Amino acid sequence: MKDFYRKGWHSLVIEIICWAYFVLFGYAAFDKLFALNRFVITMGQSGMLTPYAGFLSWAVPVVELVLVLMLMVPRFRLAGLYGSLSLMTMFTTYIFIVLDVMEKELCGCGAAIEALGWGWHMVFNTVFLVMAAVGLILEKIPRNSG
Template identity: 30%
Template sequence: MEKKIRYFDIILRILFAALFTYTAAMKLIDFPVYRIKMRRQHFFEPLKEWLVWGVPIAELLVAIALVLPYLVASPKLARVSLMGNLVLIGGFTLYAGLAASGIFGYTPCACGGLLEGMGWWEHFLFNLVLTSIAAIGVWLHRIKKDAALFTSVCG
């Protein structure tokens, strides 16, 4: 059972690190378009510019934090990175759900890359599955000793 949990943890971390790195890169590569779409989102005006930079930075930080525990054997970072991952994808899921419900009226998707082509309901369901996977990852770390899951690949 411990091996299955460890493999699930590795797959979860790779999945989310790749997803967040990809979406952040797509936003930064096409930054002028991403910025326009973010400025059209339904947030408080002073918050919009912070989110333009904050979202891709948060995605990259979470992606790095998800990988680091296997490089430095840090159970505390492992737990914190999984919680950060759950909060980030949970926030995206909540926003996609609100956008899908039509509460905001028309809202352009500012995700970047292939995800941008999804409709809001598809986006919501996709994110809901990812949020469930992230929640399972957090739960597994709570029931299993973190220290047993991590050994550094660096020695």
């Protein structure tokens, strides 16, 4: 039991975090790709992203799918957690800028997430940021230490 607590507990939390990101990024990526025209238009309407809308409309879902794969393969999990933390930091920074600076509030996150509203969206992203940070900390803890 002591061994499970030391090894299994950390592994279980990491698995939960990775699966949560799997669902989040998988859903978001496929939603963007299946409604690509809507996503491109939304990206194009954002003043700061307009010049990059064409590139980002493909790059964001592809990066999300790559992160999903990385999080599911233990060998690449640490890099996937770093990537997830980075991408969520970018998304959260965008939300902060939208709420604080921009007049027009645009989101191409996916129907379910868009329905949260901006305040709850920020809370949602913050929870996922914390989860990625916890996952990184737990992933770095040696599993066979005494």
